[in-house]
Amino acid sequence: MKKVGLYFGTFNPIHIGHLAIANHMVEFSDLDEVWFVITPLSPFKKKQSLLDNHHRYQMVFEAVQDYPKLKPSKIEFNLPQPNYTVDTLVHLNEKYGEEYRFSLIMGEDNLKSFHKWKNYEVILEHHDIYVYPRIYEGQTGDVFDRHPKIHRVEAPIMEISSTFIRKNHKLGKNVRPLLPEPVWKYMDEMHFYR
Ligand SMILES: Nc1ncnc2c1ncn2[C@@H]1O[C@H](COP(=O)(O)OP(=O)(O)OP(=O)(O)O)[C@@H](O)[C@H]1O
Numbered sequence: 001m002k003k004v005g006l007y008f009g010t011f012n013p014i015h016i017g018h019l020a021i022a023n024h025m026v027e028f029s030d031l032d033e034v035w036f037v038i039t040p041l042s043p044f045k046k047k048q049s050l051l052d053n054h055h056r057y058q059m060v061f062e063a064v065q066d067y068p069k070l071k072p073s074k075i076e077f078n079l080p081q082p083n084y085t086v087d088t089l090v091h092l093n094e095k096y097g098e099e100y101r102f103s104l105i106m107g108e109d110n111l112k113s114f115h116k117w118k119n120y121e122v123i124l125e126h127h128d129i130y131v132y133p134r135i136y137e138g139q140t141g142d143v144f145d146r147h148p149k150i151h152r153v154e155a156p157i158m159e160i161s162s163t164f165i166r167k168n169h170k171l172g173k174n175v176r177p178l179l180p181e182p183v184w185k186y187m188d189e190m191h192f193y194r
């Protein structure tokens with residue numbers, strides 16, 4: 001059975017930090033593939049300046065086209081919003097459970113608030129979590145530090161954010177090196193975040 005790491009996010013837009021993490025996971029852990037799950041609406045986020053699902057999907061699609069082990073996923077597009085990860089995992093298991101074993105990929109910062117996710121205990125009961133380092137305030141709880149289902153992967157730290165890209169692109173700053181080239185082209189041609 002293939003091991004798939006699910007990388008959930010709004011990807012508004014996908015940037016080189018996301019791509020470097022996903023690629024690192026697939027090259028340096030036992031995961032066979034990483035799927036970018038484009039979330040229509042994250043439970044903890046506002047819809048403000050959020051591009052349409054299909055545009056965010058298209059940018060992920062273009063970013064990973066030369067990376068055979070990285071795939072975009074629209075699985076959440078037809079699920080109720082906001083999108084709770086536990087519900088998406090049930091859906092994925094029903095659809096692909098015979099073929100793939102699903103794990104989650106998340107940064108240390110997200111692990112810190114993981115206990116606030118809907119039914120996080122259920123997620124941990126059925127899935128492994130691959131955690132990469134991130135700069136953040138505070139500490140993760142001890143429970144998660146030694147949890148047998150939580151695996152740490154020493155991926156590089158890339159402190160770039162989509163918010164920074166959107167904001168500075170709007171101000172006319174050059175943010176091109178922070179985006180995979182086809183994403184930059186698409187974003188520029190479509191006049192996104194202006
Ligand atoms: N530079 C980065 N390095 C590692 N992980 C990141 C980085 N930027 C975002 N992430 C993580 O990747 C996942 C997907 O990112 P998402 O698009 O939802 O957030 P974001 O880049 O922080 O966007 P925004 O700035 O719009 O809130 C999230 O779990 C987020 O914490």
Ligand SMILES: O=C(O)c1ccc[n+]([C@@H]2O[C@H](COP(=O)([O-])O)[C@@H](O)[C@H]2O)c1
Binds near residue numbers: 009043045085116117
């Ligand atoms: O299921 C939940 O309760 C839940 C709460 C917060 C975040 N998530 C997932 O984690 C992803 C990244 O979260 P965020 O807030 O860093 O964008 C988001 O796109 C969701 O898929 C999921």
